[in-house]
Amino acid sequence: MTTAGTPMPDGTGDFGSNSAYAVKLPIFEGPLDLLLHLIRIDEVDVTDIPIARIAEQYIAYLDLMRDLQLDIAGEYLVMAATLAWIKSRMLLPPDPSALHEEGADPRAELMARLLEYQRFKEVAGEIGERHLLGRDVFSASAHGVEATPEAEREIEVGVFQLVEAMRRMLGRAGYSGAAHEVETETITVRERMVAVMEALAGHGVCEFEALVREDDHWASRAVIVATFLAILELTRLEAIRLYQGVDEAGAPVGAIHVRRRGEAGDRGWAERVSELM
Amino acid sequence: MEREHERRIVEAIILASPEPIAPARIAAVLPQCNPSQVRARVDELNAEYAEQRRAFEIWEVAGGYQLRSLPEFAPYLKQIQTTRPLRLSPASLETLAVIAYRQPVTRAEIEQIRGVDAGAVLRSLLDRQLVRIAGHREVPGRPIVYATSRRFLEVFGLAKLGDLPTLRAIEALAEAGMAEEDDAPAPSAAAGEGADPLVDPDEEREPGEEQDAPAPSAAH
Numbered sequence: 058m059t060t061a062g063t064p065m066p067d068g069t070g071d072f073g074s075n076s077a078y079a080v081k082l083p084i085f086e087g088p089l090d091l092l093l094h095l096i097r098i099d100e101v102d103v104t105d106i107p108i109a110r111i112a113e114q115y116i117a118y119l120d121l122m123r124d125l126q127l128d129i130a131g132e133y134l135v136m137a138a139t140l141a142w143i144k145s146r147m148l149l150p151p152d153p154s155a156l157h158e159e160g161a162d163p164r165a166e167l168m169a170r171l172l173e174y175q176r177f178k179e180v181a182g183e184i185g186e187r188h189l190l191g192r193d194v195f196s197a198s199a200h201g202v203e204a205t206p207e208a209e210r211e212i213e214v215g216v217f218q219l220v221e222a223m224r225r226m227l228g229r230a231g232y233s234g235a236a237h238e239v240e241t242e243t244i245t246v247r248e249r250m251v252a253v254m255e256a257l258a259g260h261g262v263c264e265f266e267a268l269v270r271e272d273d274h275w276a277s278r279a280v281i282v283a284t285f286l287a288i289l290e291l292t293r294l295e296a297i298r299l300y301q302g303v304d305e306a307g308a309p310v311g312a313i314h315v316r317r318r319g320e321a322g323d324r325g326w327a328e329r330v331s332e333l334m
Numbered sequence: 335m336e337r338e339h340e341r342r343i344v345e346a347i348i349l350a351s352p353e354p355i356a357p358a359r360i361a362a363v364l365p366q367c368n369p370s371q372v373r374a375r376v377d378e379l380n381a382e383y384a385e386q387r388r389a390f391e392i393w394e395v396a397g398g399y400q401l402r403s404l405p406e407f408a409p410y411l412k413q414i415q416t417t418r419p420l421r422l423s424p425a426s427l428e429t430l431a432v433i434a435y436r437q438p439v440t441r442a443e444i445e446q447i448r449g450v451d452a453g454a455v456l457r458s459l460l461d462r463q464l465v466r467i468a469g470h471r472e473v474p475g476r477p478i479v480y481a482t483s484r485r486f487l488e489v490f491g492l493a494k495l496g497d498l499p500t501l502r503a504i505e506a507l508a509e510a511g512m513a514e515e516d517d518a519p520a521p522s523a524a525a526g527e528g529a530d531p532l533v534d535p536d537e538e539r540e541p542g543e544e545q546d547a548p549a550p551s552a553a554h
Contacts, residue, residue, distance in 0.1 A: 086425055087450035103507075132450050172507050173447055180435070181427035183499050188405045190395075190489045191420035195411050197349055197390070197401035266461070302463070312461050 088136035089174040091118060096171070103171055106164055108147055112140035143167065198260055223285050226266075230275035244279050249287035254296065257317040265299070265313035288315065337375075340364060344375040354398030354488060396487035397494065420489065429455045430464060430486070435501050438468040438479035456480065464489060 085091040095114050096103055116137060122129050146163035188194045256263050265288070269281045276284070291297045298318055302311040347360050357369035357376075364372075376392050376399055383391050393402050403411060412419060422430075429452055432444050444452045459465040468481035482495070492498060 084424075086428060087448055089449040130450065136449070170447075170449070174449060175507055176502050177428055177431045177435070177447060180499060180501055181424065181431040184431060184434075184490055185422060185424075185427045187490050189420055189422070190402070190491065191415075193405045193408045194393075194402040194491070195408075195415075196403075198352065311463050 086178075087130075088133045089171060090178065091115065091133070092136070093171060093175055093178070103175075104168055106168065108140065108144050108164060112137075112144050115140055139167065219289070223282075226269070226285070227278065227281060230269070230278070230281060232275075232278045232281070244283045246283050246286045246290060249280070249283040250291055253284065253287055253291060253315065254317070257297065257315065261317040262314055265315055268315065340367065340371075341375045341378055344372060345379055348376075348392055348399045348401055351398075351400070354394075354396045354400040356398045360399070393491060394493040395491050396484045400488075423455075425450075425455050426459060429459060430482070433459075433465055433480050434482050434486070434495065434498055437481040438471070439481075440471060440477040440479055442477065444480075 085094065092111065092115065095111055095118070096106060099107075099111070099114075101107055101111075119129055119133060119137060122133075143163045190196060253268055256268060268288070269276045269284050275281070288297070288299070292299060295318055298316050300314045300316060343364060344360055347363065348355060357372040360372045361367050361369045376394075380391050389407055390401055390403050392399050428448055429444060432447050433439055436443065436447075441452050441456060444456070456465065460467070463483055463485045465480050465486065466483040468479050470476040471479050486492075487494065
């Protein structure tokens with residue numbers, strides 16, 4: 058985590074828009090995370106939080122986020138209200154009739170939540186440091202028979218479901234609204250067919266989504282559309298099969314997997330593509 | 335059957351298996367061999383690999399055995415990787431941790447613990463099959479409950495859920511104060527928490543370790 062509150066103009070942006078600044082702020086996972094951070098840098102005891110001071114710092118942080126034109130999620134505002142409420146309760150003289158109520162200390166519930174959250178944050182860090190498959194260690198990948206996990210089965214869908222799937226995918230990629238692509242790309246379905254088969258050259262299987270992503274972001278709208286058509290075409294040519302898991306009720310669930318039919322070296326699909334296009 | 339030969343057969347089966355293969359399934363192929371003998375052969379194989387300084391070893395994950403490259407080779411293997419490399423954000427890890435220790439758990443419970451909306455993270459974990467829908471809770475609204483999947487155990491290199499590190503007890507956290515929270519996660523504090531579904535001895539993942547009937551079913 059970086060140190061708090063050091064906005065760093067990167068100087069290269071255009072100054073007219075919202076994106077003029079590249080801001081370096083600690084990334085908090087939510088209001089509880091932010092509170093833990095404030096408590097830690099203040100070196101105060103979580104069981105005896107100086108609410109007034111912490112609340113002030115919390116609000117100051119939200120103001121900073123606002124100044125930097127960052128979106129402040131609703132949860133942060135709810136927490137600000139909670140802190141203000143606790144603060145006001147602490148100012149009141151204790152109500153003798155409420156002494157035996159659970160929550161005599163108005164901070165108790167917040168403290169419990171902070172401690173609970175902290176344990177999960179800790180353990181999340183721990184499990185994240187394990188040797189993860191696909192990141193730190195890789196398994197020997199044998200594929201003799203066309204191995205379909207028992208839980209998955211071939212997808213049976215009609216044309217409307219396909220169009221719907223396509224629309225959903227574009228929506229998730231954030232292309233639902235007005236597009237503002239300026240670069241001209243020339244992408245052919247055929248190129249994407251080759252790319253799909255190349256992606257399948259190794260394992261013989263890959264996730265549908267992986268085909269329309271480049272590293273960490275979605276491919277352009279044009280690539281997604283072309284890839285979608287390429288996959289339909291390859292399925293029709295019997296070069297690939299599409300699988301997806303099903304839940305107890307038999308409804309498709311989870312990632313769609315594209316699997317190669319035939320053997321690794323089989324170039325039959327390429328000929329069929331050439332004949333067609 | 336000769337022990338040396340038996341060991342080679344176990345090796346071949348694990349090598350050729352597309353996913354972690356249970357000791358019982360291997361034992362079924364070998365005449366007069368029980369799962370615990372399979373485990374012994376795997377231990378011997380791992381000792382052999384270590385002695386010969388091989389680049390791989392056999393892990394016990396998700397109730398089965400799998401041959402995996404040693405972590406030190408990751409930088410090279412990443413460069414020839416054809417699938418999307420695994421990336422897990424802090425938000426994903428936290429959500430996974432909550433699900434792993436509290437399963438079956440509703441979305442509202444996850445959000446209560448983390449203090450933020452969990453929708454997008456849950457969707458991505460479901461997409462990546464690290465999390466599964468484990469049914470509904472029979473309360474008004476019948477909310478969906480989530481649990482970790484077999485794939486979760488595989489990716490995190492866990493033989494079973496009980497091998498997850500122990501969740502530090504709240505009392506221990508409160509006593510230690512917040513000052514050194516980034517330090518050792520004090521595995522000492524375990525007992526006080528009745529709610530944890532995981533009673534775990536050691537977090538060290540040692541392939542071929544003695545494990546009784548692996549049951550990664552996640553239900554409790």
